[in-house]
Amino acid sequence: MPELELNFEVNGRTVAKRINPGLRLLDVLRDDLNMTGTKEGCGAGECGTCSVFVDGKLVKSCLMPAAKAEGTRIETVEGLARPGDLTVIQRAFYKTGASQCGYCIPGMVMAATSALRDNPDAGHEEIKERMGGNICRCTGYTKIIEAVELARDVIAGRMSPAALEADAVGESYIGNSVRRIDAPAKVAGRLKYAGDMIMPDMLHMAVLRSPHPHAEIVSMDTSAARAMPGVECVITSEDVPGVDGFGVFVHDQPIMARGKVRYVGEAVAAVAATDERSARRALAGIKVTYRELPGLFDAADALAPGAPVLHDYAPDNIVKHIPLRKGNIEAGFAAADLILEENFSTQQVEHAYLEPEAGIAYVDHDDVVTVISPSQNITHHRHMLAAIIDRPIQKVRFIMSPVGGGFGGKEDMIYQGMLALAAMQTHKPVRIVFTREESIVSTAKRHPSRSKVRMGLTRAGRITAMEFDMLSDGGAYGMSSEGVMRKAAILSCGPYEIDNLKVDTTVVYTNNTPSGAFRSFGGMQVQFATESMVDMAAEKLGLDPFEIRRRNMMKPGSLTHTQQKLGTASLGMVLDAAEKGSRWEAGAPTVRGATRGDTHGAGTREPCKLGERFAAGPETKERVA
Amino acid sequence: MLSCRSYQMPKSLAEALALWRGAPEGSRLIAGATDILPWAREGRAGDVEIDTLIDLSRVAELSGYQQKDGRIRLGANVVWQDFLTDPVLARSLPCMPFCSVWFADDQIRQQATLAGNLVNASPAADGTPPVIALNGDIEIARLDGDTVVTRTMPVADFISGPGRTDLKPGEIVVAVTVDALPGYGGSYQKVGQRRSLVISSVCCAAVVKTDPSGKVFEDVRLALGGVGPKPMRLTETEAMLRGKAISADLIERASAGPVDLVASRTRVDYRRTVVRGFVRAAVEDALAHAAQSAQSEEKETANA
Secondary structure, three states, rough: OOOOOEEEOOEEEEEEEOOOOOOEEHHHHHHHOOOOOOOOOOOOOOOOOOEEEEEEEEEEHHHHHHHOOOOOEOOHHHOOOOOOOOOOOHHHHHHHOOOOOOOOHHHHHHHHHHHHHHOOOOHHHHHHHHHOOOOOOOOOOHHHHHHHHHHHHOOOOOHHHHHHOOOOOOOOOOOOOOOOOOOOHHOOOOOOOOOHHOOOOOOOEEEEEEOOOEEEEEEEOOOHHOOOOOEEEEEEEHHHOOOOOOOOOOOOOOOOOEEEOOOOOEEEEEEEEHHHHHHHHHOOOOOEEEEOOOOOOOHHHHOOOOOOOOOOOOOEEEEEEEEEEOOOOOHHHOOOEEEEEEEEEEOEEEOOOOOOOEEEEEEEEOEEEEEEEEOOOOHHHHHHHHHHOOOOOOEEEEOOOOOOOOOOOOOOOHHHHHHHHHHHHHHHOOEEEOOOHEEEEEEEEEEEEEEEEEEEEEEOOEEEEEEEEEEOOOOOOOOOOOEEEHHHHHHHHOOOOOOOEEEEEEEEOOOOOOOOEEEEEEEHHHHHHHHHHHHHHHHOOOOOOHHHHHHHOOOOOOOOOOOEEEOOOOOOOOOOHHHHOOOOOOOOOOOOOOEEEEEOOOOOOOOOOHHHHHHOOOOOOOOOO | OEEEEEEEEEOOOHHHHHHHHOOOOOOOOOOOOOOOHHHHOOOOOOOOOEEEEEEEOOOHHHOOEEEEEEEEEOOOOOOOOOHHHHHHHHHHHHHHHHHHOOOOHHHOOOOHHHHHHHHOOOOOOOOHHHHHHHHOOOEEEEEOOOOEEEEEEHHHHEEEEOEEEOOOOOEEEEEEEEHHHHHHHHEEEEEEOOOOOOOEEEEEEEEEEEEEOOOOOEEEEEEEEEEOOEEEEEEEHHHHHOOOEEEHHHHHHHHHHHHHHHOOOHHHHHHHHHHHHHHHHHHHHHHHHHHHHHHHHHHHHOOO
C-alpha cells in the first residue's frame, strides 16, 4: 500500500505518521490518533460533526485530504480545554441543555467557538448564520443558540460566570431546570459511540446490498472475495445456524436476504476484513446472479387482484389491518347537518439521526455472543438473536451504546445479526459503521399513508360520526408496522369525543424501503388528516377553530375511541395556553381579510436571510461590506 | 471512498504543470477538494481509485490577488471566505460578499476556491453569475517545452455547457481576473433547497452604480444562473436600465424580460416566477448597497 509521510501538530503535540495518501484528515484523527471527539455524520460535508480548526480556520475534516494537513496546526474538540476541564462555551452547552443525543455537539461546540472567535459580539442571527454548516436533529437548535449567546455574554463579562452553574433546585426537580449528567462527556467529545469504539484484533465489516427491488437470488459465489487479502470471513444467509427471522411484531426478515431480495439496499452478504478498505474492495468479489421479479411500488397496487406476493405467509400482501368500531356509524351520519369528505396523503420520511448505525460484536471468554450497538430495543433483540444463532439466551448479550439519535429508527435489528455471525465465525471482534448513504438506503422510514376521511357534524359544530380509512405502505418487511397501525387507529379521530366511529388502518407489503417506528408512531399521519378536517369544518360552519375544538374535546368521563373512560383530560388547558400563546385573533377562518395581526411579532420567527455579519457593530474591529 | 496511489503537493506552477503533464491517465487536479470527496461516494462515483492527485493549494503563484488597471487578478487558490473577510476584495467586488455568504457554509468556504467552482462548470454554480457580471476572464497555464505559457479568455466563453469547459489536457487554471468596482452596490439572490450547503435552483448577481445624485443608473450588470445549461449575462435588461432615471416602474418593466430566458428542463414555471422577482430584488438591493457604498466612499475621501 502506498504511503505518505505526514507531519503536523494536533492540540499542541507534534505528530508524525505514515499514512495511506487517500485518507481524509477525519480518518487520520479518528483511526490513527483515536481522537474520536471529531465525528462522522455524513462524510459529504453536509452535517458539520467533523469540524476542526486547521491553522485557526474551521474546516470540515471529511472534506480535507489528510495530506493537506502537512505542516499545519490542528485543533480538535479534545484540545479546546485542558483535560478534565471545559471551556466557557462547553459549560454553556451543559447549562442550557444543548446536548441531547450529543452526536452533533462536538461539531457544534467547534462551530460556536469559531463564531465567537471571529466575532465575540455576534448577535443571535449572526450566530445562527455562522453555525449554518452544522446540523442537529434533536434540539431544534434553540438551546444550542441559547448556549452560544450565554457563553458570549459570560466571555464578554456582561454576565457572571455563575450563570454557567446549575440552577438551584428547591424541594422538587419538577419545574426546575436541571443539567443533564451526561452533558460534560458530550460537549467535550469524550463519550464513545459504537463507531468510536475499538477492540484489539478488531475486524471491519462491509455489506453487499441489493441493487434490485424484487429479485430471486439464483446463485451467489463468494469464493473470490474470501481469497482476497485481509478478508477473514464472508457471510450469507446460509451461515445462519438457527431460525432466521427478526421483526418487532412478525419475524419476517432474515438477517441477510434468503432466496430473494425485496428492496433496494437489502443486505445480501457481508465481509469482515482487517481494514475497512479491504472489506469494501472484497464486496466486488462476491458474484450474485439475480432473476428480477415484478415489483410493487404503491400500497394500492399491493391489494390489487393478482398482485405479486412478497412473503409466502401473507398472500394478500397485508401486514396488518386494525379495525375499530364504536356506536352506530349510519345513525351518526344521519344525525349530521354537514358531512365533509376528504383525502389526505403523507410521504416517506427518513429519521436522519446524526449518528449513522454502528456496532461491534465479539464472542467473549465464556462463549457469550456480545453485541454493542445503539439499539433502541436490546432486550427484544437479544431474544431474537438467540433464536437466529441458535444459542441459549444466557449466551447472548446486548450492550446498548450511546444512541446518537434514534427517533424510532434504531428499533430494528438490521445489522446486529450480521455482526454476531461474523464474530462467531472469526472469533474476533467485528465492527460495522454505516455510511450515511447506507443508513438512508437500508433503514426503516416513516410510513407513507393515504387516508380517506368522512366527518359528520351538527350545525353547532359537534362531530356526530367519523369514518377513517388509512392505507399505509409498509415496504418490504413488517418491522414495527403492526404497532404503528394500532397507534394510528387509536389516535385517528383526535382528542375528540365522537360517539360513532368506523376506523380502519391497513399496512401492506411493497418493494419500497421498509417502513418502521418513527416518533409519533402513526399518530402524525392521522392527526394531520383529522386536524385538517376540523379546520375545514370550522370554515364551513363559521366557527372559530379553537371553539369547534372545545365543543368536541374529550373531558374527564369521556369515552375514548377504544372506549376507555378518561379519569383526567387536559385538552382544554392546552387549547387555552395555545390560544393565549399565539395571540390568536378570535373568529371563524372566513371572517378575516387578507391580513391578520397574529402572524408576526414576539414569539414568531422571521423568514431566513443571510448577511447578518455585514451589519457593522460599534465594537467590532474589521467588518466588511 | 477515494483512494489514490500518489498525492502530490507541488510548490511552484512549473512543478505543478510538469506533474500534470506527466500524470498517468485518470489522475486529477484538486484545490479545495470539497467537491471530489463527496463525489467519490455511493450514489455518485462510488469508490474511486485515482492514480495521482495533484493538490494545487500550495502552489505559490496561485495564492493571493493583485490589483491593476481597475481589475483584480484573483489567484486560483483564493477561497470563498476571502470575499467575506478581506476588506479590499469586499469593497472592490461588491457582489462577491453577498454571493459568498450564500455559498456552502463557513467551513467549506475556508477550503473551496472560486476557480474550482468555475472549473466544475455546474449550471447551478453560485460563482459563475457574479464573475460574469464582473466581466471575468480566466487565465490558463500550460507548459510549452519547459516554458510556462498562459492564455486568457472570458469566463462566459470558458464554460461551454454543464460540466464542460475549454480546459485542455495539461492545462491548469491559474487566475480569474475581474473588474474592480468600488463605489458600486452589489447583490446576490439565491434560492435552493435550504439555506446552507446547497447549490442554486436559481441565482442572480447584480452590480449597480448610480450617478452622484443617486437618481440615474450609471451602470448596471446582471447575470443569472441555474436557469439553463450555462449562466448568462442579461445584456438587454442592462441596456434598458443604463443611463435611465431610477424608478420602480422601470425596474418592474426591466425584470419582466429575462423570464423568457429560462431554458431549464425542470420546474420551468417556478423558475420563471423566481427570475422575475430576483432580477427586481437584485437591482433594488444593489441600489440600496450602492447608496451605502457612496456614503462610505465619501467618508473615506473626507477622512483622507
